[in-house]
Amino acid sequence: MISQKTMAPAYKLTWTITDTLVIAWRNILRFVRLPQLLIFSTIQPVMLLLLFNYVFGGAISSGGSKYIQYLLPGFLVQIVVFGSSQTSVGLAEDLSRGMIDRFRSLPMARPAVLAGRTLADTLRYAFLVLLMIGVGYIIGFRFQNSAAFAIAAALLAVLFGFAFTWLSAFIGMSVKDVETAQVAGFVWIFPLVFASSMFVPIATMPGWLQAFAKINPVTVTADTVRALSLGGDIATPLWKSMAWIGGILIVFLLLAVRRYRQIA
Numbered sequence: 001m002i003s004q005k006t007m008a009p010a011y012k013l014t015w016t017i018t019d020t021l022v023i024a025w026r027n028i029l030r031f032v033r034l035p036q037l038l039i040f041s042t043i044q045p046v047m048l049l050l051l052f053n054y055v056f057g058g059a060i061s062s063g064g065s066k067y068i069q070y071l072l073p074g075f076l077v078q079i080v081v082f083g084s085s086q087t088s089v090g091l092a093e094d095l096s097r098g099m100i101d102r103f104r105s106l107p108m109a110r111p112a113v114l115a116g117r118t119l120a121d122t123l124r125y126a127f128l129v130l131l132m133i134g135v136g137y138i139i140g141f142r143f144q145n146s147a148a149f150a151i152a153a154a155l156l157a158v159l160f161g162f163a164f165t166w167l168s169a170f171i172g173m174s175v176k177d178v179e180t181a182q183v184a185g186f187v188w189i190f191p192l193v194f195a196s197s198m199f200v201p202i203a204t205m206p207g208w209l210q211a212f213a214k215i216n217p218v219t220v221t222a223d224t225v226r227a228l229s230l231g232g233d234i235a236t237p238l239w240k241s242m243a244w245i246g247g248i249l250i251v252f253l254l255l256a257v258r259r260y261r262q263i264a
Contacts, residue, residue: 016109023116072136074198074222080161085185091172092181125161153228166252217244
């Protein structure tokens with residue numbers, strides 16, 4: 001057997017990519033073999049979008065346009081942030097069931113376990129984003145920019161979810177059981193999601209909360225997706241959101257990989 005230390009870098013990279021795709025496919029197959037998981041993970045965001053639009057839409061001022069025009073771009077960011085919590089639960093489940101130990105005993109690239117999981121979850125985000133855009137169009141949402149900007153808005157939301165998936169991966173590798181992962185995965189989500197411009201304009205919040213909301217990465221990304229979707233200044237929020245995404249990705253990718261190495 002060729003050791004990881006002596007193999008050529010090109011072969012090692014190919015080996016890592018192949019193993020990553022295998023692990024990603026393993027996680028995707030889980031949704032195929034557990035259709036109820038796919039159904040309920042799809043129904044929940046649809047219900048939330050409909051409820052927020054029809055329950056709060058008549059009471060929240062969104063600058064004269066339909067509330068769905070303001071809501072949907074931010075909602076795309078919400079579903080990927082909420083969806084990232086499943087990463088921590090999935091990894092904690094693999095740990096508790098001994099799957100990580102089994103992977104460790106196989107002749108496979110070690111980074112593939114985390115990379116495959118995050119890749120599979122990113123594909124799930126892409127599906128949910130497209131689904132929410134479709135539902136949004138049915139209830140009245142319309143992109144105001146070109147198709148290229150609409151695609152960029154969807155891709156930015158998915159990329160933001162990919163970054164937060166590594167944060168959840170770190171949480172999942174750090175806790176000892178699934179129940180703790182479920183709680184820990186949501187603790188940080190609620191203040192970021194609800195103290196943001198995702199559902200209401202920041203100007204309607206108390207002054208002390210506005211200070212936090214303005215620098216909140218969820219606000220920055222939601223505003224960027226909104227600008228790409230509806231028009232307005234794109235450059236300023238775009239570089240801020242990319243800075244947040246890059247920072248979150250680098251920090252928690254390194255932390256998650258380090259934690260995985262400590263375990264494995």
